[in-house]
Amino acid sequence: MTNAPGITLQGRYRIGQQTLFDAAAVRVAAGQWTCLLGRSGVGKSTILRLILGLQTAGQFDGTIAADDGQPIEGRASYMAQSDLLLPWLTLRENVVLGARLRGVAPDLDMADAMIARVGLTAHHTKKPSALSGGMRQRTALARTLMEHRPIVLLDEPFSALDAGTRADMQDLAASVLVGKTVLLVTHDPAEACRLGHRIAVLTPTRTLPWQVPDTAPVRQAGDPATLAAQAALLAHLRATA
Amino acid sequence: MIRFRYALAATLIGLGIWQIVIWATGAPHYILPSPWRVATTGFENRALIAHHAIVTGTEVILGLLIGATLGALTAIHLAASQRLSRMVMPLLVFTQAVPVFALAPILTLWFGYGMASKVVMAVLIIYFPVTASFYDGLMRVTPALLDLAKTMGASTAQTMLRIKIPYALPSLASGLKLAAVYAPIGAVIGEWVGSSQGLGYLMLLANGRAKIDLMFASLIVLAVLTVGLHKLVCALADRMNTLA
Numbered sequence: 001m002t003n004a005p006g007i008t009l010q011g012r013y014r015i016g017q018q019t020l021f022d023a024a025a026v027r028v029a030a031g032q033w034t035c036l037l038g039r040s041g042v043g044k045s046t047i048l049r050l051i052l053g054l055q056t057a058g059q060f061d062g063t064i065a066a067d068d069g070q071p072i073e074g075r076a077s078y079m080a081q082s083d084l085l086l087p088w089l090t091l092r093e094n095v096v097l098g099a100r101l102r103g104v105a106p107d108l109d110m111a112d113a114m115i116a117r118v119g120l121t122a123h124h125t126k127k128p129s130a131l132s133g134g135m136r137q138r139t140a141l142a143r144t145l146m147e148h149r150p151i152v153l154l155d156e157p158f159s160a161l162d163a164g165t166r167a168d169m170q171d172l173a174a175s176v177l178v179g180k181t182v183l184l185v186t187h188d189p190a191e192a193c194r195l196g197h198r199i200a201v202l203t204p205t206r207t208l209p210w211q212v213p214d215t216a217p218v219r220q221a222g223d224p225a226t227l228a229a230q231a232a233l234l235a236h237l238r239a240t241a
Numbered sequence: 242m243i244r245f246r247y248a249l250a251a252t253l254i255g256l257g258i259w260q261i262v263i264w265a266t267g268a269p270h271y272i273l274p275s276p277w278r279v280a281t282t283g284f285e286n287r288a289l290i291a292h293h294a295i296v297t298g299t300e301v302i303l304g305l306l307i308g309a310t311l312g313a314l315t316a317i318h319l320a321a322s323q324r325l326s327r328m329v330m331p332l333l334v335f336t337q338a339v340p341v342f343a344l345a346p347i348l349t350l351w352f353g354y355g356m357a358s359k360v361v362m363a364v365l366i367i368y369f370p371v372t373a374s375f376y377d378g379l380m381r382v383t384p385a386l387l388d389l390a391k392t393m394g395a396s397t398a399q400t401m402l403r404i405k406i407p408y409a410l411p412s413l414a415s416g417l418k419l420a421a422v423y424a425p426i427g428a429v430i431g432e433w434v435g436s437s438q439g440l441g442y443l444m445l446l447a448n449g450r451a452k453i454d455l456m457f458a459s460l461i462v463l464a465v466l467t468v469g470l471h472k473l474v475c476a477l478a479d480r481m482n483t484l485a
C-alpha cells in the first residue's frame with residue numbers, strides 16, 4: 001500500500017444557520033494513523049462522512065482532496081462503532097459482503113486469508129450471534145481489509161469493547177492496516193496516544209495538532225512518554241469541554 | 242404440550258358457557274342450538290360441509306398467494322423509489338377508507354358468481370396489511386448499514402436484495418400472519434353477496450332455512466380453517482425468519 005494518499009479537508013460546515021466548525025484544516029497523513037479527538041457534537045463523525053462522500057445533515061463549503069489529486073470515492077473504506085454484521089450471514093459471508101453487494105464473485109481464498117489474519121479461522125461458519133463482541137469487531141476488520149482500499153476511516157471502532165479486548169484489537173488493527181492512510185475518530189486519549197502517528201483535536205474554530213510521543217506506534221500502554229502525553233491530552237480535553 | 246392443554250381447557254370452558262347459556266335462558270334449538278347438536282349436525286353433514294370448505298379454502302389460499310405476492314412486490318417498489326412511495330402511499334391509505342364490504346357487489350358484477358370475485362375480495366383485503374408491514378420493515382433498515390453498503394460501492398438492486406429484503410423479512414412475516422386471518426373474511430363476504438358454493442353460501446342457506454345448527458357447524462369449520470391457516474403461515478414465517 002505504498003500508494004496510500006494523504007487527505008486534506010478544509011472548510012466550513014453548517015447545519016441550518018449554525019456553524020459546526022469553520023476553517024478546520026484536517027490533515028490525514030499519507031500511510032499513517034491520524035487520530036481525531038474533540039468533544040461530542042463538534043463534527044468528528046461528520047468529517048468522516050464528508051470524506052466518504054456520505055450524506056450529512058448540513059452543508060459543507062470547502063474542499064476535501066487527496067494529495068495525489070485522484071478522487072477519494074472508491075478508495076476509502078469505513079468501520080464504525082457498531083460492527084454492522086448481517087445477522088443472517090456466516091462470518092465468512094459477512095467478510096465477502098462487499099463483493100456480493102457489487103455483484104461480483106467474491107475471492108474466497110482471499111477471504112480465508114483475511115479471516116486467518118484476524119485469527120478467526122476456527123469460527124468462519126458461525127453466525128454473528130454466536131460470536132463475542134471482540135470477534136465481531138475482528139470480523140468487521142477482516143471485511144474492511146477485503147475491500148483493499150488505501151484509505152481506512154474508523155469511527156470509534158473499539159469503544160464498545162472491554163479494556164483487554166480493546167487493546168488486542170488496537171494492536172491487531174495497527175498491524176493489519178500498516179501502510180494505509182487511517183483516520184481514527186476516538187474519544188479516548190489513551191487510544192490516540194497508543195495508535196496515532198499524528199493526533200488532532202477538533203474545535204469549532206480550528207484543528208489543533210497535538211504533540212505525540214517520539215516513539216513509533218503502537219506504543220506500550222505503560223511507556224512513560226505515552227502516559228504523559230495521554231495525561232496532557234486528557235487535561236486539554238477537559239479544559240476545553 | 243402444555244400449550245395444547247391450555248387450548249383444550251379454553252375450548253372446554255367456552256363450550257361449557259355456551260351450554261350454560263342455553264340452560265339458563267331456555268333458548269330453543271332454532272335460536273341457539275346446543276354444542277352437542279351442532280356437533281352431530283356437523284358430523285351428519287360432513288360431506289356437504291367438506292365440499293363447501295374446500296371451495297372457501299381454495300379461494301382463501303389463492304387470495305393469500307396472489308395478495309401476498311402483489312403486496313410484497315408493491316412494498317419493494319415503493320421502498321426502492323421515494324418519489325413513487327410519496328405518490329402511491331397516500332393513495333393506498335385512501336383506498337383503505339373504502340370498506341371492502343361496499344365493493345363486494347361491484348366485484349361480483351365484474352368477476353361473476355364464481356371463485357374469481359371471492360379471490361379478488363381476499364386479495365383486496367390482505368393487500369394493504371402485507372404492503373404496509375413489509376414496506377415499514379424495508380424502510381427501517383439501520384442507516385449505518387446502508388452507509389456501509391454505499392462505501393462498498395453497492396448497487397441499488399444488490400442493496401435491496403442482500404440487505405433490505407432479508408432485514409425486512411420479519412416485518413413481512415407479521416404482515417402475512419395478519420393476512421392469514423383477514424383473507425377468509427374477504428372470501429366469505431364475497432360468498433354472501435353472490436355465490437352457489439362455499440362456507441359463506443352454506444351459512445346463508447342454512448340460516449334462511451332455520452337450520453341454525455348447520456349454520457353454527459359451518460361457522461366453526463370456517464373458524465378452524467382460519468386458525469389452521471394462521472398456524473401454517475406462522476410456521477412458514479418462522480422458518481423464513483430463521484433463514485434471514
